[in-house]
Amino acid sequence: MEFEPVIGLEIHAQLLTDTKIFCGCSAKFGAAPNTHTCPVCLGMPGVLPVLNRKVVEFMIKMALATNCAVNRECNFARKNYFYPDLPKGYQISQYALPPAEHGWVDVEFDGRQKRIGITRIHMEEDAGKLMHDEHNPASYVDLNRTGVPLIEIVSEPDIRSAEEAAAYLRRLHEILVYLEICDGNMEEGSFRCDANISLRPRGTEPFGTRAELKNMNSFRNVQRALEYEIKRQQYVLEGGGQVVQETRLWDDTAGVTHSMRGKEEAHDYRYFPDPDLVPIVIDDAWIEEVRKAQPELPLEKRERFMRAYQIPAYDAGVLTTSRALADYYEEVVRLCGEPKIAANWVMGDILRFLNEEKRDIRECPIAPASLAGMIRLIQEGTINGKMAKEVSEAMYKSGKTPQAIIEEKGLVQITDEGALSETIAEIIGKNPAQVEQYRGGKDKVFGFFVGQAMKATQGKANPQMINDLLKKMLAG
């Protein structure tokens, strides 16, 4: 029997607010343990939460970007369970009334496009972190992360393969980062993904029993874990067995998922509306305010780039992978007026230099003005393509302007027709055999003459002029 996977993803994104969701503590990552805490996020007796409205604003941004309907009223609920990283014994989350629901995003994979539904988005607080002492039978808890705002984005079970899941995940990641509401760092846990997956015989409607996968801290791991789990469930079903509804942890090293059976299972979270917080009212004016401030999203940008700059879809895709890269590209185009050439340089040398050193476009030593200046120098014929390669490399290393580098290296193109004709005449004179061959119809030999001419001018000759002059002079 052929099986079809049914996958839904739950994504938790840590929001880049300055302060936590219910107190004034810093929400920054990386401080010494328990230094970003106060009685409120420590869950001390008698303290009360007060909602950070920035969190709601960020949630609305994501809701609008994913085509969700924003509900005018929602509330917070308590999710009750005991764990030492949860100081109150409950997590403040949202349950019966989510703030945003019924959305979708379009994803592309295998050259196809598909719409994945979004069930809901809600806000909640993060828990702390447990640290276990390897040498002593002791555990410690760091509550810096407690109360850091999260949004949970739950997809519909619309995903049908591991690749599709990865494409959806990338799309959401891209949107969150574009909106500048999440830094998207999967290793540090500011972007986390859990998956629900079940199999059903292809062509049938009802869902099979699902497993929940956790602990996948990279795009690659999400895809690998799902691929593994599809095979595992298929093996179980084909063997006449039944998939157990459970939580399974991805083991990156072993490349398998393990059952997390035991006390973590079968929680009754006893959700109920948090009486310490009043319902959140989101009026049209607030939504409109957020909508106005909404940046251009990756897909819109891609389409605009293709339209406005007449560049291929592939180029537009690469150039819009981050807002900073797209901004860089646009600045270069604005300054040099050559969208296609600018695209080639940004996607070529610039990204190669940066990738080699794993640097971000924001750290690029070549200012957009320098790259644009260099492109203008090529177009004006001051330098040729080969020289430009040398110039870009030097600009990346030194951060200097192209003019400065050209002067330093004496990299000016020879465009003096008289001088070039002399050089070519000399080459023709020295190579009678090749001239004979060329004139006898062996066109390939033309390349030999170009090479000789470039060599004689140390690569400084204008290649177009060399071509033209050679053709004329070889013709005799």
Added chain:
Amino acid sequence: MELYELTIHELQDKLRTGETSSAEITASVFGRIDAVEKDVHAYITLMRETALAEATRADEAIRKGEIGALTGIPIALKDICCTKGVRTTCGSRILHNFIPPYDATVVEKLRAAGAVLTGKTNMDEFAMGSSTESSFFGATRNPWDLTRIPGGSSGGSSAALAAGECIASLGSDTGGSIRQPAALCGVVGLKPTYGRVSRFGLIAFASSLDQIGPFTKDVEDCAILMNVIAGYDPRESTSVPEEVPDYRQFLGRGIEGWTVGIPKEYFIDGIDPEVEAAVRETIKVVEKAGAKCIEVSLPHTEYCLAVYYIVAPAEACSNLARYDGVKYGFRSEEGRDLMEMYKKSRASGFGAEVKRRIMIGTYALSSGYYDAYYKKASQVRALIKRDFDEAFAKCDVILTPTTPTPAFRIGEKTGDPMQMYLSDIFTISTNLAGIPGISVPCGFTAAGLPIGVQFLAGHFQEGRLIQFASAYEKEAHLEKRRPRCHGI
């Protein structure tokens, strides 16, 4: 007359004229504490040294002419209000060693007004009780008869006040925990509108019902204390930014032409005849003062107790989850793993009544039962609230007994939770509706036990309650009696 026997306003007159000092008043109060505390046991923690220092500072301020609303007045706090640097136990073993690094908003306000804080008063564990017998620190006795309970859960605050161990005190009221002990100890107790007084730093029992309020010797003192503690607090989301009037302006204004609602559902079988007689007498008094009494109906009254005992335990089981032995408070050292540490810490950290309510609440919120219990209770709660809205369309205030009986004997109801719960039958609806209520002394039984009458008004109508209670107090001419604090 000893200084500890006087009211806030009487003492303020003496402080202003220089007839006495805060140091003298404070010394008088602590002298009284030394004399009766061993019998009454109203306090869990005394703050003698800091109180004396505060009194000295208050006297300096008075000399400089800087007199705040409560400068130099000794006030006791229920041990449910967090006090920076001073142990705050909530009457529980699980917090027996908890020292908050912050003051509750009301404590900040009292300090800012110049009050002298005498100590932390006894209470039922986590405010769950009506007799102050469930305190981990032992029961408080009623100063009028030391074999009887002072009411609860704020029994320490009412007993301390009745016994002269403070000039006024604060309590908290979730289902009657201010008004019931006020009635049983013969003092004035006000539960403000939900959202009127900040809950920040009030250790939560049932968040949607809890409210801090004053215990005072008369209605004027109640107005003085309300002026200090009421007001919006940005640290509490459910706090209401409603303007706070000067409550003293409502004193002595009279109630000529007011309509008083007498809810028929509150005069029931099982009410003590002496209590009923005293309360019926108050109706005559307010009529004499010019008010008109009419019968009103609060048809969902019979469901109040049931709704309360779902909503309050449900919120409590969640509010009390933080006491897990991990971060502060009591931790059992017997646990071999995390789960055992939780179980043993909570099993020996909480008393029986608290555990009973945690179990009730956990059950009511469980998946499969939520709709039948918590959700249904929330719906009925809305109907109870509507009853009051409809009643207040016909009357200015509602008059009821505060309690069905006078103070009962220590140990009399500890074995029967249902009997204990019934002692709050007239006070619970107020919390469910979120409206203010005040209990004012209205007489004594033949055995000399105090009786209280309760007045209720619409949301944020504390001024109306104070006006009505003040008029009643003036018209009633109750004989002034003092408890003996002995006789075990």
